[in-house]
Amino acid sequence: MMSGEAESIEAKMEDLKVGEENQACEQGDGVDDDSKEDIVDPWNVATSSSKGIDYDKLILRFGSTKIDDALLERFEKITGHKPHHFLRRGIFFSQRDVHQILTRYEAKKPFFLYTGRGPSSTSMHVGHLIPFIFTKWLQDVFDVPLVIQLTDDEKFLWKDLKAEEAQKLGYENAKDIIACGFDVNKTFIFSDMNYIASCPEFYRNMLKVQKCVTYNQVKGIFGFGDSDCIGKISFPAIQASPSFSNSFPAIFGTKKDIPCLIPCAIDQDPYFRMTRDVAPRLGYPKPALLHSTFFPALQGAQTKMSASDPNSSIFLTDTPKQIKTKINKYAFSGGGASVEEHREKGGNCDVDIAYQYLTFFLEDDDRLAELREEYSSGRMLTGELKKELITILQKMVAEIQERRKTVTEDLLKEFMTPRKLNFKL
Ligand code: TYM
Numbered sequence: 001m002m003s004g005e006a007e008s009i010e011a012k013m014e015d016l017k018v019g020e021e022n023q024a025c026e027q028g029d030g031v032d033d034d035s036k037e038d039i040v041d042p043w044n045v046a047t048s049s050s051k052g053i054d055y056d057k058l059i060l061r062f063g064s065t066k067i068d069d070a071l072l073e074r075f076e077k078i079t080g081h082k083p084h085h086f087l088r089r090g091i092f093f094s095q096r097d098v099h100q101i102l103t104r105y106e107a108k109k110p111f112f113l114y115t116g117r118g119p120s121s122t123s124m125h126v127g128h129l130i131p132f133i134f135t136k137w138l139q140d141v142f143d144v145p146l147v148i149q150l151t152d153d154e155k156f157l158w159k160d161l162k163a164e165e166a167q168k169l170g171y172e173n174a175k176d177i178i179a180c181g182f183d184v185n186k187t188f189i190f191s192d193m194n195y196i197a198s199c200p201e202f203y204r205n206m207l208k209v210q211k212c213v214t215y216n217q218v219k220g221i222f223g224f225g226d227s228d229c230i231g232k233i234s235f236p237a238i239q240a241s242p243s244f245s246n247s248f249p250a251i252f253g254t255k256k257d258i259p260c261l262i263p264c265a266i267d268q269d270p271y272f273r274m275t276r277d278v279a280p281r282l283g284y285p286k287p288a289l290l291h292s293t294f295f296p297a298l299q300g301a302q303t304k305m306s307a308s309d310p311n312s313s314i315f316l317t318d319t320p321k322q323i324k325t326k327i328n329k330y331a332f333s334g335g336g337a338s339v340e341e342h343r344e345k346g347g348n349c350d351v352d353i354a355y356q357y358l359t360f361f362l363e364d365d366d367r368l369a370e371l372r373e374e375y376s377s378g379r380m381l382t383g384e385l386k387k388e389l390i391t392i393l394q395k396m397v398a399e400i401q402e403r404r405k406t407v408t409e410d411l412l413k414e415f416m417t418p419r420k421l422n423f424k425l
Contacts, residue, residue: 067093086360090293092290111259126396153166185422194416244282259285298312347376349372
């Protein structure tokens with residue numbers, strides 16, 4: 001038996017022992033001081049650089065791995081699919097354990113995809129589409145089950161929203177997500193408020209995670225303070241739990257050894273660093289991750305597109321006219337101050353928001369290279385570049401709006417009903 005004092009010292013040491021997955025982040029890993037300026041967590045993304053976040057430094061700080069050519073070559077060899085342009089262009093730039101997932105795929109062993117959305121606005125914005133477009137592509141390539149968590153509980157806790165409102169926003173957002181084209185036979189979408197109440201297996205996993213993580217640890221990872229409500233402090237266990245296959249008995253039965261691959265922007269990584277620390281202690285596989293960069297705000301790459309600032313965002317409900325006006329009025333230009341200066345010095349694609357958006361949504365590599373050349377040389381003006389972008393965005397948003405009209409309440413219910421999915425175990 002330990003004395004009371006020894007016991008409490010032991011407990012403190014345990015609290016301070018940040019897990020392996022979090023060490024790089026906590027210690028800074030030898031990164032120079034500039035990196036301190038970039039703020040990246042699930043609630044804030046900001047940098048003072050007009051070129052945006054320094055993602056290489058972020059990889060060092062977070063302790064993840066850069067997606068390199070070797071991984072892309074292996075991906076193509078094993079799946080027979082040319083990597084998505086998000087991968088080819090470094091939009092998905094960082095990963096954890098994706099080689100292990102490819103090895104499983106090669107050996108015909110199962111895995112599943114897990115992603116999510118925190119419903120804080122009636123409509124999602126085009127930045128939110130990035131992980132969902134990519135997840136849909138991964139589902140098509142790998143032909144695996146997908147679970148999508150709607151963290152209505154998270155938004156209730158963090159925002160000035162009634163519980164019922166947050167849940168309703170979740171259902172609205174689920175329609176946007178379905179409109180991205182997911183296969184109903186392979187996809188389960190769930191609202192935390194609903195699912196947790198009906199699934200003891202999920203709740204048990206939440207409890208197991210909660211028991212493994214101390215207050216000191218979540219403070220270290222998420223920056224919670226003494227005046228944060230206890231709901232926030234325990235929430236990370238809720239976002240961790242879908243990483244474990246036995247949280248979904250209707251899909252995976254009692255199997256607890258099926259790993260998942262999580263596509264998300266890198267702001268969500270703190271949740272999964274915590275999850276990866278805890279998983280082996282619970283006898284579960286660690287989730288693998290694919291991290292994307294941020295789709296920038298209209299005003300510039302210093303921050304991400306965010307639903308809480310309507311002028312920074314193009315929403316999936318915007319009309320063609322609104323899209324045109326927002327791009328023309330707000331999209332930060334890397335062009336010269338006058339036509340003469342622009343013709344002489346050329347535009348700066350590294351800070352130009354229209355160009356940055358085109359790297360996300362213009363799939364044709366040759367056309368993108370041509371636009372870069374034309375704009376950088378000054379032959380193409382900002383207005384002309386913006387026009388290219390406006391046409392692409394108007395078409396993409398209109399297509400999603402058309403597909404969304406076909407999402408009936410019955411279809412929504414089908415996606416959101418726990419059930420067997422169509423795949424081989
Ligand atoms: P949320 O609703 O903030 O964002 C949903 C997804 O979109 C990504 N994202 C972006 N990607 C690129 N550019 C942007 N400007 C941008 N803004 C948001 C987010 O990284 C996320 O992938 N807590 C989560 C919900 C969640 C979740 C998950 C997300 C629950 N489980 C598992 C990813 C994976 C949230 O509030 O996401």
